[in-house]
Each structure stands twice: as structure tokens, then as C-alpha cells.
Amino acid sequence: MRNPSTQALDRQVAMAISVARRLRPPMKVFAAEVRRELGWYSLSRRAVYAWERGEARVPATALIAAAHVADKSVDELLVLVRGLERMGLRPGE
Numbered sequence: 001m002r003n004p005s006t007q008a009l010d011r012q013v014a015m016a017i018s019v020a021r022r023l024r025p026p027m028k029v030f031a032a033e034v035r036r037e038l039g040w041y042s043l044s045r046r047a048v049y050a051w052e053r054g055e056a057r058v059p060a061t062a063l064i065a066a067a068h069v070a071d072k073s074v075d076e077l078l079v080l081v082r083g084l085e086r087m088g089l090r091p092g093e
Contacts, residue, residue: 011054013063015084016077018052018091020070030069037065052091 021030027045035043038061050056067074084091 010057012078012081012085013058014052014054015081015091016063016074017048017058017066019077019080019084020066020072021048021052022091023070023072030066033069034062034065037068038062 021027024030024033027048031043031045031048034048035041047056051058051062063074063077067077070077072080081091
């Protein structure tokens with residue numbers, strides 16, 4: 001079992017992916033651009049959704065790529081996430 005601070009960070013990173021995706025819609029384009037940034041052969045929309053829901057851990061390189069695609073820094077994404085958390089919201093609400 002992961003410790004609570006690791007779980008909180010995982011949740012924030014998952015939300016950061018969701019925020020980045022909403023800054024660069026649609027999902028199909030976002031996933032393709034993140035894949036290209038990563039230099040991966042493929043990245044499915046399903047995988048991105050799994051990251052957002054916390055069903056799969058987000059690789060650090062994917063968070064950096066998502067921030068680049070959204071034209072934000074990782075820090076900027078996490079500030080947005082923390083603001084949403086303080087309001088009791090999730091991305092898209």
C-alpha cells in the first residue's frame with residue numbers, strides 16, 4: 001500500500017493530465033500530440049483516460065509532455081489542480 005502523500009501526489013498528477021487535455025482539446029489531438037512529444041509509437045485515448053481516472057500511474061515524461069502540449073509548465077498545471085481541489089472541483093466541473 002502506498003503512503004497517503006504518494007497517493008495525493010498521484011491524484012494531483014492524474015488531475016494535471018486532465019487539465020492539460022482540457023487546455024488542448026479534442027482528446028484525439030491531445031493524445032496524438034503527447035505521443036509525438038514522447039516519441040512513442042502509440043498512445044491510445046483509453047490510456048490517457050486511465051491516467052486521468054488514476055487507474056494507471058502517469059509516467060513523469062508523460063506529465064512533462066502533456067504540459068508542453070498544453071503550453072504550460074508542470075508547475076502551472078499543478079497550481080491549477082490545487083486551485084480546483086481547494087474549491088472541491090475536478091477538471092471539467
